[in-house]
Amino acid sequence: MALPASPSASASAPAGERWPPLESSPEVFNQFMWSLGVPEDEAEFHDVYGLDEDALDMVPQPVLAVILCFPDPPQDAGYPSVPFVSCGEKETKDRVYFIKQIESLGNACGTIALIHAIGNTSSELNLVENSFLDLFFKSTASMDPYKRALFLEKNDAMAGAHSLAANAGVTELCDVVEEHYICFVAVNGTLHELDGMKDGPIRHGSSSSKSLLQDAVHVIKGFMHTIPDSINFNLMVLSRKQNNAGDT
Numbered sequence: 001m002a003l004p005a006s007p008s009a010s011a012s013a014p015a016g017e018r019w020p021p022l023e024s025s026p027e028v029f030n031q032f033m034w035s036l037g038v039p040e041d042e043a044e045f046h047d048v049y050g051l052d053e054d055a056l057d058m059v060p061q062p063v064l065a066v067i068l069c070f071p072d073p074p075q076d077a078g079y080p081s082v083p084f085v086s087c088g089e090k091e092t093k094d095r096v097y098f099i100k101q102i103e104s105l106g107n108a109c110g111t112i113a114l115i116h117a118i119g120n121t122s123s124e125l126n127l128v129e130n131s132f133l134d135l136f137f138k139s140t141a142s143m144d145p146y147k148r149a150l151f152l153e154k155n156d157a158m159a160g161a162h163s164l165a166a167n168a169g170v171t172e173l174c175d176v177v178e179e180h181y182i183c184f185v186a187v188n189g190t191l192h193e194l195d196g197m198k199d200g201p202i203r204h205g206s207s208s209s210k211s212l213l214q215d216a217v218h219v220i221k222g223f224m225h226t227i228p229d230s231i232n233f234n235l236m237v238l239s240r241k242q243n244n245a246g247d248t
Helices: 026-036 053-057 090-095 109-119 132-140 145-153 156-168 212-226
Strands: 043-047 063-071 179-187 190-194 202-206 234-240
Touching: 026 043, 026 109, 026 132, 026 156, 026 234, 053 212, 063 109, 063 212, 109 132, 109 145, 109 156, 109 179, 132 145, 132 156, 179 212, 190 212, 202 212, 212 234
Parallel strands: none
Antiparallel strands: 043 234, 063 179, 063 234, 179 190, 190 202
């Protein structure tokens, strides 16, 4: 099962034009997510306005995923390094949905972060049957991260939805992009950082659905210390709608 795709069309436009950057705002991500097949009454994105306890207490619960947009640091910036999930830990890797950000995907890091968020919380959400995301995850379930990236890059339906979302923002699109998106999820009792530019999921210790936001913020504060002169950080959470949260 596959989404409509046209490999020839995917090669006709430069990566930056086919996959322009997404604005880091709940409005853009919500409309994008809902258009891809997450029902509006299931989940929505919210801004996180501060990293102190009072600000975190205001975030709608339960939090399913955390998405950080931050300045892409230079290669020698001392970016925090945590061991990747090794090839020997197959059970953990299989439980974490991960997709690479290959060069031909241009500035698709926002879409990849969204895919990571939904792909690792799909058991908590009822995707619309035969929607973009429903078909995407069914089609790529058995693929490795690189093949998933190729599938995404060649898929005109997903690229078109991405472009619509990119043009929905109020920020003017530009050729120079200095920010990058990553996602944090709690899978199998462990906090995972999912960055398509990395080789695989990065573990950051134990976590749960109840502590995900606080655990992710602890890691994010470390990121911020490595780039102290920048204020270009934006944090969003994907939360279940209260009427569907149940006892989670």
